[in-house]
Amino acid sequence: MIGVELRKLVRRPRTWVVIGLLNALPTLVAVLLAVTDLAPRPGTGPAFLSAVLSNGVLFPAAALAIVLPLFLPVSVAIVAGDAVAGEAQAGTLRYLIARPAGRTRLLVAKLVAVLVFVALAVVVVTVTAYFVGTALFGTGSLDGGAVGAVSGVPLSPRQAVWRTVLAMAYVAFSMLGVAAVALFLSTVTDSPLAAAMGALAVLVASSLLLTLEAAGALQPYLPTRYWLAFVDLFRQPILWRDLVRGIGLQAVYVAVLLAATWANFTTKDITS
Amino acid sequence: MVATGVAVLVALPYAVGALPARDSAVSAGALLDAVRSSADVPHSGYAESVGGLALPLTEDFTALTDLLGARTRLRVWWRGDTDWRVDTVRATGESGLYRDADGLWSWDFERRSAVRTTEPTVRLPRAADVEPAALARRLLSEARPRDAERLPARRVAGRDAPGIRVRPAAGGSTIDRVDAWIDPGSGLGLRVEVHGTGGTRPVLESAYLSLDLGTPPPASTRFVPADPATVRGEINTDLAAAINVFSPARPPATLAGLPARGEGVGSVGSVGSYGTGFTLLIALPLPGRLSRQLRGQLADSPGATRAAAGVRLAVGPLSLLLTDPVDRRSWLLTGTVTAATLDRAAAELAR
Numbered sequence: 001m002i003g004v005e006l007r008k009l010v011r012r013p014r015t016w017v018v019i020g021l022l023n024a025l026p027t028l029v030a031v032l033l034a035v036t037d038l039a040p041r042p043g044t045g046p047a048f049l050s051a052v053l054s055n056g057v058l059f060p061a062a063a064l065a066i067v068l069p070l071f072l073p074v075s076v077a078i079v080a081g082d083a084v085a086g087e088a089q090a091g092t093l094r095y096l097i098a099r100p101a102g103r104t105r106l107l108v109a110k111l112v113a114v115l116v117f118v119a120l121a122v123v124v125v126t127v128t129a130y131f132v133g134t135a136l137f138g139t140g141s142l143d144g145g146a147v148g149a150v151s152g153v154p155l156s157p158r159q160a161v162w163r164t165v166l167a168m169a170y171v172a173f174s175m176l177g178v179a180a181v182a183l184f185l186s187t188v189t190d191s192p193l194a195a196a197m198g199a200l201a202v203l204v205a206s207s208l209l210l211t212l213e214a215a216g217a218l219q220p221y222l223p224t225r226y227w228l229a230f231v232d233l234f235r236q237p238i239l240w241r242d243l244v245r246g247i248g249l250q251a252v253y254v255a256v257l258l259a260a261t262w263a264n265f266t267t268k269d270i271t272s
Numbered sequence: 273m274v275a276t277g278v279a280v281l282v283a284l285p286y287a288v289g290a291l292p293a294r295d296s297a298v299s300a301g302a303l304l305d306a307v308r309s310s311a312d313v314p315h316s317g318y319a320e321s322v323g324g325l326a327l328p329l330t331e332d333f334t335a336l337t338d339l340l341g342a343r344t345r346l347r348v349w350w351r352g353d354t355d356w357r358v359d360t361v362r363a364t365g366e367s368g369l370y371r372d373a374d375g376l377w378s379w380d381f382e383r384r385s386a387v388r389t390t391e392p393t394v395r396l397p398r399a400a401d402v403e404p405a406a407l408a409r410r411l412l413s414e415a416r417p418r419d420a421e422r423l424p425a426r427r428v429a430g431r432d433a434p435g436i437r438v439r440p441a442a443g444g445s446t447i448d449r450v451d452a453w454i455d456p457g458s459g460l461g462l463r464v465e466v467h468g469t470g471g472t473r474p475v476l477e478s479a480y481l482s483l484d485l486g487t488p489p490p491a492s493t494r495f496v497p498a499d500p501a502t503v504r505g506e507i508n509t510d511l512a513a514a515i516n517v518f519s520p521a522r523p524p525a526t527l528a529g530l531p532a533r534g535e536g537v538g539s540v541g542s543v544g545s546y547g548t549g550f551t552l553l554i555a556l557p558l559p560g561r562l563s564r565q566l567r568g569q570l571a572d573s574p575g576a577t578r579a580a581a582g583v584r585l586a587v588g589p590l591s592l593l594l595t596d597p598v599d600r601r602s603w604l605l606t607g608t609v610t611a612a613t614l615d616r617a618a619a620e621l622a623r
Contacts, residue, residue: 042382047364050382054499140499147498150366151359152379152386154498221282228363235359235366237492239347241318241482256278 001105005113018075019121023128025071026063030129034136047231052133055140057147057157059133060126060164061234064171067125068227072171073178073203074196079117080182081195083110084265088190094270103266107187111258114179122172126164151236163238167230170243174230177223177250178203180257187265220245223253294432295425298456301417303436306459307408311353313458314487317429319346321402321478325588328573330565332511336396340476340590348403349488357493358400369400370495376509377495386497388505392513393534394543404478408452408461412438414549426453428462429480440550445469446589447550447608458485468589475588512556516543521557521601528553528609528617546607553607553617558594563602567594581618584611593618 009015029049033039039050048062084107087093097103140147147160155163182199189195206222209215219225226246232239323340327333338344347359359368365381375390400406412420415438423435433453440447446469453463463479497503507517523544525532530546530553544555558566567583570576570592576585582595582602593605593614603621605614 042380043362043364045364050365051384054384148384148502149498150381152368152381152498153496220285231363231365232361235347235361239318239361252278252281 001109002112005109006116009113009117015079015117015120018078019124022067022071022075022121022125026059026066026125026129027132029062029066030059030132030136047228048234051148052137054137055147056133056135056137057130057139057160058234059137060129061167061231062133063125063129064122064167064230065228068171068174068230069207072121072125072175074200075121076114076118076175076178077182077196077199077203078192080114080179081186081197081199082192083114083183084186085189085192085195086186088270089192097270104262107262107265111183114183115176118172118175118179122168122175126168149236150231150234153236155234155236163233167233170230170233170246171227173247173250174227177253177257180254180261181223184257184261184264187261187268221249223249225249289427291427293425293427296432296434296456298434299417300420300422300436303422303434303454303456303459304412304415304417304420306456307412307452307454307461308459310405310459310461311409313405313460313485314351315405315458315460315483315485316349316488316492317347317480317483319348319404319478319480320344321346321404321407321476322474323402324473324475325590327587327590328569328585330562330569332562332565333396335398335510339397339399339402344399344402346399346403349492350403350405351488351490351493355493356400357495358403360399367399368495369398370493371400372493377497378509379495379497384499384502386495386503387509388503389507389509392509392516394516394541394545395513396510398509402476402478404462404464404480405460407464407478408454411450411464411466411550412436412452412461416441419549423451423453426463428453429483431455431462431483433462442548442551444610444613445549445551445608446586446591446610448589450550455483455485460485466589471588475590511562512543515556515558516541518542519557519559519601521603523555523557524620527555527620528613530609530613547609550608553605553609553613555617555621556604556606558602558604560597560600560602563594563597563604566604567602570594579611579615579618581615581622584614586611595621598622 039053046062046065048058048065052059052062087096096106147155149155178199181202182195185195185198203224206224209218209222226242226249229242229246232243321344325340327337327341329337345361347361350356354371354373357370359366368379370377378387419441420436420438423437425432425434434456435453437449437451439449448467448469451465452461455462465474466476468475519542521542527544527546533545542557546553570583570585573585576583582593584593589608591609591611591614595603595618605617
């Protein structure tokens with residue numbers, strides 16, 4: 001059943017349209033930077049963008065920072081929100097669960113497909129950004145291909161690659177919280193749009209509360225609180241504090257929401 | 273069951289935070305002595321400072337307005353008074369100060385600049401000044417035991433820290449009190465809160481969230497520029513340091529009845545620093561261009577008033593007065609003093 005869901009994911013044009021659109025924004029930003037030679041002023045714009053003009057190797061990290069606040073969670077919410085509710089809306093859900101496989105296996109297959117989409121989206125964005133960044137901005141002028149890190153001291157090419165891989169893994173893991181919210185809502189409603197919009201409403205609320213000093217007591221528990229902590233991977237030495245908290249927080253969201261998803265899906269009446 | 277588990281997870285940090293700290297019998301005087309001798313205590317950690325003052329200053333003072341009006345996240349490696357590194361961590365990048373025996377490296381990721389300077393005698397406040405231990409030393413170093421009282425201990429950065437409260441000894445200060453929680457073994461300030469008169473919340477608070485009392489490795493405080501093209505050397509670290517060196521103005525040896533801080537005031541340098549303890553007054557001569565921009569900004573700020581000598585404004589406990597220009601030069605008077613003291617200082621400078 002997992003194979004069926006993965007084939008469905010890969011063959012669906014929507015998957016590649018979404019990933020294409022995800023890549024379009026960072027690519028457009030890179031072209032604009034290269035043409036105008038105008039980096040954002042310090043303290044403004046996405047992380048790393050002010051540094052990519054002198055070294056395109058940092059553009060993958062900048063691309064992740066560009067898509068992370070909105071475009072990536074929107075695409076994850078669309079795919080995860082459609083996972084179960086899409087079948088219900090199309091009237092195929094009752095046939096799927098009628099097979100001997102059962103509801104739990106169907107849910108696991110849907111979950112794996114969503115995970116693969118998240119990983120695929122992050123990898124494609126990062127790899128595309130690497131080629132776009134190095135083509136437009138070069139690989140810098142430091143000895144031995146070293147990369148100037150956030151802390152000013154150089155990172156070796158090996159360190160830079162490893163930290164980018166860790167950043168990809170962290171961003172992908174951060175998206176699992178969004179996927180879990182959307183998947184849960186997908187088992188609550190028969191409308192994929194409602195499930196995706198519900199997940200996005202949670203993220204917008206979280207992002208809004210993060211800007212309010214009065215919500216300080218809530219902020220450590222908000223799902224988007226530690227998303228941008230992947231920037232800390234490029235400091236020297238790595239600042240693990242928020243990264244560890246971010247992983248722990250997402251793990252709790254994922255565990256709780258997947259448990260609720262399973263409990264809801266395995267006990268609800270399927271009529272469509 | 274799931275809801276119960278989540279409730280336990282959410283409540284756990286608050287429950288741990290609510291556990292009573294183990295207090296000690298150390299006196300306020302002993303804590304002050306420990307703080308004074310803590311400059312060379314090695315440590316490293318992560319701290320956050322929150323300023324509550326919205327200063328209406330021009331771009332020349334951006335670092336100062338950020339420091340006193342926003343949240344600053346700090347990473348600290350401290351091997352000694354002249355061997356440390358303090359990074360200001362931001363979501364979009366980082367800036368770092370690396371101090372060694374010969375001077376200071378200032379690194380800014382977003383500006384791609386590494387600046388080498390000597391340590392000036394006069395400068396604007398910088399991120400390393402709000403590091404909790406440095407801030408505690410700066411604020412408590414001149415306090416006398418009779419001005420201090422003990423506060424109950426608090427858990428700060430996982431340590432039991434006895435508290436101390438110091439009120440200004442002399443009148444005329446707009447600072448009501450400074451509360452600090454000190455690591456009794458090392459004398460390091462772990463948490464500092466500065467309260468203005470009449471306010472309910474601290475105007476500046478800085479605290480360690482994690483702290484290690486081991487000696488950081490030498491490499492942690494050494495700056496090796498990644499890109500030599502980004503390096504430049506400068507004599508002065510900021511605007512105040514440059515004015516102190518280049519302006520021909522000379523501030524008086526005493527101002528508004530306050531004694532000068534340091535031996536050079538009145539003879540060497542153009543920036544005057546006066547007062548004791550928390551009662552501080554700075555006199556900064558500004559050339560025409562800078563003072564024109566600042567005058568416009570201050571005059572447009574809510575709460576700005578017209579005084580006999582210039583534009584006056586109070587932002588929390590911080591008072592500012594920009595005098596009207598004389599010979600194309602104005603004095604910016606600022607400090608934790610009352611409006612009457614500022615007026616008196618302006619009148620003395622106009623003579």
